[in-house]
Amino acid sequence: MLNKLREAFKQxxxxxxxxxxxxxxxxxxxxxxxxxxxxxTVTLHYxxxxxxxxxxxxxxxxxxxxxxxxxxxCTACGSCVRVCPCSCIKIAPGKKAEHRKGLVPEIxxxxxxxxxxxxxxxxxxxxxxxxxxxxxxxxxYNREDLLWNKEQLLAINDDFKQTxxxxxxxxxxIP
Numbered sequence: 001m002l003n004k005l006r007e008a009f010k011q012x013x014x015x016x017x018x019x020x021x022x023x024x025x026x027x028x029x030x031x032x033x034x035x036x037x038x039x040x041t042v043t044l045h046y047x048x049x050x051x052x053x054x055x056x057x058x059x060x061x062x063x064x065x066x067x068x069x070x071x072x073x074c075t076a077c078g079s080c081v082r083v084c085p086c087s088c089i090k091i092a093p094g095k096k097a098e099h100r101k102g103l104v105p106e107i108x109x110x111x112x113x114x115x116x117x118x119x120x121x122x123x124x125x126x127x128x129x130x131x132x133x134x135x136x137x138x139x140x141y142n143r144e145d146l147l148w149n150k151e152q153l154l155a156i157n158d159d160f161k162q163t164x165x166x167x168x169x170x171x172x173x174i175p
Contacts (some may be wrong), residue, residue, distance in 0.1 A: 053134035058117050061110055062133045062156040066099070072154060073129035075102030080121035080130060088114035089121060108150040113143050 044051065053059070064073050076093035094106025121130055133156055140146060 076105040113146040
């Protein structure tokens with residue numbers, strides 16, 4: 001009889017201990033939620049508001065023009081084609097450049113459906129003719145629309161505002 005009573009107390013103690021641990025974890029969760037309850041929200045209302053991209057953003061690739069001459073910097077050397085692990089870049093050399101040495105590519109295409117945005121082409125380009133840009137709203141419904149030619153890559157509007165990552169964190173994340 002005494003053994004049964006001891007076992008009953010042990011069982012009740014074990015159940016009470018589990019109940020206490022469960023209640024404490026619930027209180028901890030409510031305390032965490034309560035901390036953020038009265039703070040302003042960090043929700044971004046997407047179509048009306050846009051993220052500010054910081055300087056090392058790896059979104060879409062674009063071709064760079066020389067601002068003085070208006071000629072693209074690409075010389076059709078093929079460095080980006082050789083280094084690309086996805087084989088998504090195609091270049092065909094064209095006519096001789098007017099204001100610099102080298103050729104102007106007749107065909108420069110990037111198939112963004114294959115691109116893994118690794119940045120090797122950006123690093124391999126000896127003329128800094130291809131760069132990442134801050135544009136990120138380029139979704140499409142057809143896979144064929146992801147094959148971009150030279151004119152499209154030169155026409156990308158880079159509304160890139162250089163922001164340090166620390167400022168980005170301070171602006172969008174509340175401590």
